[in-house]
Amino acid sequence: QKEVEQNSGPLSVPEGAIASLNCTYSDRGSQSFFWYRQYSGKSPELIMFIYSNGDKEDGRFTAQLNKASQYVSLLIRDSQPSDSATYLCAVREGAISNFGNEKLTFGTGTRLTIIP
Amino acid sequence: KAGVTQTPRYLIKTRGQQVTLSCSPISGHRSVSWYQQTPGQGLQFLFEYFSETQRNKGNFPGRFSGRQFSNSRSEMNVSTLELGDSALYLCASSSDRVPTDTQYFGPGTRLTVL
Numbered sequence: 515q516k517e518v519e520q521n522s523g524p525l526s527v528p529e530g531a532i533a534s535l536n537c538t539y540s541d542r543g544s545q546s547f548f549w550y551r552q553y554s555g556k557s558p559e560l561i562m563f564i565y566s567n568g569d570k571e572d573g574r575f576t577a578q579l580n581k582a583s584q585y586v587s588l589l590i591r592d593s594q595p596s597d598s599a600t601y602l603c604a605v606r607e608g609a610i611s612n613f614g615n616e617k618l619t620f621g622t623g624t625r626l627t628i629i630p
Numbered sequence: 631k632a633g634v635t636q637t638p639r640y641l642i643k644t645r646g647q648q649v650t651l652s653c654s655p656i657s658g659h660r661s662v663s664w665y666q667q668t669p670g671q672g673l674q675f676l677f678e679y680f681s682e683t684q685r686n687k688g689n690f691p692g693r694f695s696g697r698q699f700s701n702s703r704s705e706m707n708v709s710t711l712e713l714g715d716s717a718l719y720l721c722a723s724s725s726d727r728v729p730t731d732t733q734y735f736g737p738g739t740r741l742t743v744l
Contacts, residue, residue, distance in 0.1 A: 548732065557720055557735040558673070602673065616661050616724055617686045618733060620673035 520621035537603030546606035634736035655723030
């Protein structure tokens with residue numbers, strides 16, 4: 515059974531600080547990794563995706579991937595109250611060029627609360 | 631560009647009934663995936679359709695089925711509803727254009743089975 519693990523939280527972070535969200539996965543064949551944000555009562559919203567080892571930055575968000583350790587993380591700099599949500603890590607099997615595998619395996623999510 | 635749309639947004643059914651949910655993908659997206667989200671199990675993959683063919687399938691019983699039409703719109707059907715089928719059903723579409731084939735979710739259909 516391929517698994518994606520996340521700390522369920524809640525994770526409380528003061529406004530303006532860095533929030534660090536972590537995710538581990540069991541399938542070494544996984545190639546694509548996604549972070550979604552889900553507000554209560556809403557559907558998941560894509561924040562970032564990452565395919566290569568290392569860091570990928572987009573505004574206040576940085577995704578980090580370490581395939582050797584089977585670990586992916588999301589850093590949120592200058593946290594804002596509007597960042598309070600559940601963050602879902604998702605993993606897609608297969609190579610980037612695998613045209614036919616859209617199945618995402620999700621972690622259970624980390625609930626993040628930004629304290630003003 | 632309009633996002634993924636799902637209808638209806640809310641449904642209340644009783645045990646034993648069947649239900650059909652609809653999903654219209656983002657224009658130009660040919661892949662549609664369905665997920666079930668519950669508090670206990672989180673987001674779980676049901677199946678994925680591409681060009682009217684089921685391409686991937688999750689570990690759900692045969693009561694859960696789907697189809698896709700030539701315009702990429704997709705429907706999901708659940709027969710003989712059980713209490714445990716109460717969930718948020720999400721569909722997601724993707725362009726299937728590697729490597730940027732990320733999935734975008736619709737607002738979901740909240741199904742309550744009484």
